[in-house]
Amino acid sequence: MQIKAAVVHEVGGDFTIEDVELGDPQSGEVLVEIAAVGLCHTDLAAQHGHLPFPMPGVVGHEGAGVVKAVGEGVTKVAVGDKVALTFNTCGECPSCKKGEPAYCVNFMALNFGGVRPDGSSALSQGGTQLGANFFGQSSFATAAMANQRNVVKLPADADLALSAPLGCGIQTGAGAVMNSFDAQGGEALLVMGGGSVGLSGVLAAVARNLGTIIVVEPVAARRELAIELGATHAIDPAAGPVSEQVRAIIPAGVDYVLDTTANAAVLGEAFASIGYRGTIGLVGVPADPESVMAVPMIPAQVLGARVIGIVEGDSNLDEFIGELQALHAAGKFPYDRLISTRPFSELNQAIAAQAAGEAVKVVLTHN
Incomplete structure (x- = not known):
């Protein structure tokens, strides 16, 4: 079938919306008509060569839509179901069998x-195969080929524009606090970076009743939003050494740091800023893959x-997205405050707006 997709032809190139061919689902695959897709920093990291991905190709990994066809052996979802798309896993390696899919031994091959x-490849253009299967979906398109293991069935009344970003960015920030740290009431969290991942961590910290929640963010509007969402303090890094500002708030240091920046100076x-038995969680993607x-x-x-790497918030895909939706429905995880929508045709403009701090989390929608 012919679809529209945002193709990136070379490292650092703009996305261009073009006609491409999407094949039929193979065994275990799910063809999804995409209604909405979140814009995530990981898409841009692949675009600029900070993460491996063959070009020309199609990225996008926070898709949500409706199942249009399924391949042989698919039992998890059926045609007509609403689904959110998330990261892909093999289901067979030791990590997957232990219920730790974010650390699938085959993660890099299956997602990048x-x-x-x-x-x-499920995608081609003019008879030439395109890079596809990004996070098992490549959902910067009007339709995407996903896999049974990386689709999550949604309620029939789910808002697809709100569901889309749960597939990566939102679950990463929230999961870091709720799963990786398992932060408890009264503890202290420092969040480096007030983007969608960092502010999702703030929302999770509020839901867990942490005592001190500090956000470090250079953009004033995002600092203000952090306070509105429940952060107890918001720090401007230009106002002086961050650790001194943190220690002025909590002299003993914080229990946890969620770093979304992957910046060596920030990590210093x-x-x-950490206290005794403190933990630093790394979720950012560095511009230089060799960064230390x-x-x-x-x-x-x-x-x-402790310093720990965190992938996808240690999410158990078929459970955690539902948990976040339930918290949102109960008014305890208002992540909709982070989201603004734009037409899919404005992808490049949305990237610029997000980079300028004019938007926190953009979700691209199809008419």
């Missing part, structure tokens, strides 16, 4: 390889500090 396991301030974090060894030992 650009092809199916057999080397084929994060380390200087300097760990002050003596303070790390004295504090009993």
